Amino acid sequence: xxxxxxxxxxxxxxxxxxxxxxxxxxxxxxxxxxxxxxxxxxxxxxxxxxxxxxxxxxxxxxxxxxxxxxxxxxxxxxxxxxxxxxxxxxxxxxxxxxxxxxxxxxxxxxxxxxxxxxxxxxxxxxxxxxxxxxxxxxxxxxxxxxxxxxxxxxxxxxxxxxxxxxxxxxxxxxxxxxxxxxxxxxxxxxxxxxxxxxxxxxxxxxxxxxxxxxxxxxxxxxxxxxxxxxxxxxxxxxxxxxxxxxxxxxxxxxxxxxxxxxxxxxxxxxxxxxxxxxxxxxxxxxxxxxxxxxxxxxxxxxxxxxxxxxxxxxxxxxxxxxxxxxxxxxxxxxxxxxxxxxxxxxxxxxxxxxxxxxxxxxxxxxxxxxxxxxxxxxxxxxxxxxxxxxxxxxxxxxxxxxxxxxxxxxxxxxxxxxxx
Ligand code: NDP
Numbered sequence: 001x002x003x004x005x006x007x008x009x010x011x012x013x014x015x016x017x018x019x020x021x022x023x024x025x026x027x028x029x030x031x032x033x034x035x036x037x038x039x040x041x042x043x044x045x046x047x048x049x050x051x052x053x054x055x056x057x058x059x060x061x062x063x064x065x066x067x068x069x070x071x072x073x074x075x076x077x078x079x080x081x082x083x084x085x086x087x088x089x090x091x092x093x094x095x096x097x098x099x100x101x102x103x104x105x106x107x108x109x110x111x112x113x114x115x116x117x118x119x120x121x122x123x124x125x126x127x128x129x130x131x132x133x134x135x136x137x138x139x140x141x142x143x144x145x146x147x148x149x150x151x152x153x154x155x156x157x158x159x160x161x162x163x164x165x166x167x168x169x170x171x172x173x174x175x176x177x178x179x180x181x182x183x184x185x186x187x188x189x190x191x192x193x194x195x196x197x198x199x200x201x202x203x204x205x206x207x208x209x210x211x212x213x214x215x216x217x218x219x220x221x222x223x224x225x226x227x228x229x230x231x232x233x234x235x236x237x238x239x240x241x242x243x244x245x246x247x248x249x250x251x252x253x254x255x256x257x258x259x260x261x262x263x264x265x266x267x268x269x270x271x272x273x274x275x276x277x278x279x280x281x282x283x284x285x286x287x288x289x290x291x292x293x294x295x296x297x298x299x300x301x302x303x304x305x306x307x308x309x310x311x312x313x314x315x316x317x318x319x320x321x322x323x324x325x326x327x328x329x330x331x332x333x334x335x336x337x338x339x340x341x342x343x344x345x346x347x348x349x350x351x352x353x354x355x356x357x358x359x360x361x362x363x364x365x366x367x368x369x370x371x372x373x374x375x376x377x378x379x380x381x382x383x384x385x386x387x388x389x390x391x392x393x394x395x396x397x398x399x400x401x402x403x404x405x406x407x408x409x410x411x412x413x414x415x416x417x418x419x420x
Contacts (some may be wrong), residue, residue, distance in 0.1 A: 008048050012040045015051065034377055049147055058271060058330075059083040060337070061264075063091040065098030066217075066352050073349060075267035080378050082263045082357070089356030089363075096221040103350040105155060107212035108178045108317055110186040112167040112193065113160075115202040120165050123199060124157040126336065131155050134189050140359050142181050143190035149257035151175035152185065165199070170212055170297065172383040173224055175343045176322035182206040208278050209285040210317035217351035219312040221359075223301075226308065228367035237308040239366035240359075242301045247295025257295040258287055258359070264357030268350050272340070274318050279350075282315040297358045312355040316347040379406055386411035392418065 002022050008013060016033060019025045025033070035053040037043065043050040056076050061083050064071040075083050093099060117123055127134070130155070145151050150172040158166045169189065171180040171182050194201055226240070227233040247257035262283060266319035269276040287296050297312035320343050325331050340346050364370045383396045386408055396414050400406065 039285045061086040063094045065094045074271040076270040077267040085360035089360035093219045097127040099137045099352040102216045103344045103347045104214045109170045109207040110182040112190045112204040113202045114165045114199040117199040120159040127157045138185040139183045177319035208281040210282045210315040212220040215316045215347035215351040216313045217355045221308045231367045233276050238363045244299035254295045259362040261358045263353040264353040271334045272394045286315045318346045381410045
């Protein structure tokens, strides 16, 4: 049986040695872990049982014109077509005048949930009457946030079932995402309420449904800018509008529509050191808020059918400080590349990226199909997976394109022939 006892107490080198001693990895594999470990000291500070850094490629998306200002946008993704599609969508929107954005707030909800409630209406009234006091207690638990202009703003009480009541506190987290700050503020309020309310507190924690941190991006595209080799711009625009309607009607399509949006959203969130799991869960919870899961963006033609109007609304609990943002040098560099200095600005950028990503995907889908562009980029990954060295990719790629083949077996046999 494997013995990795007190693994967390070992140094990084000891941990790697323990894996070798237990015959879990070879000496050769230790070298892979060591080479990939770009900053073991930092990694050891960031997480438990650190082994190595898992690296993802980072690239720059271009052509972003947001509220009249140009941006270079670092994106981290392993999916081949994401950055190309992002820049392509942004270029069409740039020609059309760029993105307009609106950020409606940066509040995070925190929940204190009471169980075994016997009189939910009475508890609701009691909590609502104490709003001022509860907000004071929350703010006293993290006074620096209030000093920066943030803090607890208001509360609401929701009766979830005959025995379950949720007290929700809306907290302005300023430039931070706020999960830790909100959790400690909630704890203080829960402790206070524990002394005066008979129903026990089941849990107190932030909600990731960040619907008080909404960012909207919109654009207006003259239909001629959507022209594809086989299809007039007018037809492309009409088909995009129908595809958009489809994503409002059919959750099977909406899931894919939104995945395409999140391709861009996550890539920027990761580059900016943000918690992309929180952004993902917020986006999907928001997408289903009406009761059925819907697309997060909408496209429609204007009254004379000359302009395609696009709009996206995303809950974006994003940050420029907090978590690991200030301790990862690459995140600092990425903030500088994108010239970002506020959470609002980051939300504006991410919403715009989501819309551009969606436009590029829909334009391809309703015209030549997504595979053509996708596969050109995916083919490189397939050839590398077949065992090619980077300097062999171009030759094999050309041969495969001539043969109109995209599969791994063909790549492997061409490579084998080359090595004969
Ligand atoms: P932190 O705990 O790092 O708190 C934010 C920090 O930023 C504080 O130390 C604060 O200083 C500092 N700060 C400096 N300038 C500002 C400013 N202008 N506005 C606001 N804060 C400022 O992070 P968060 O509370 O933001 O929590 C985010 C982390 O929590 C992420 O790593 C996330 O992954 C994780 N998390 C997420 C959960 C979820 O999503 N469900 C659950 C639990 C954790 P000061 O202390 O002086 O106020």
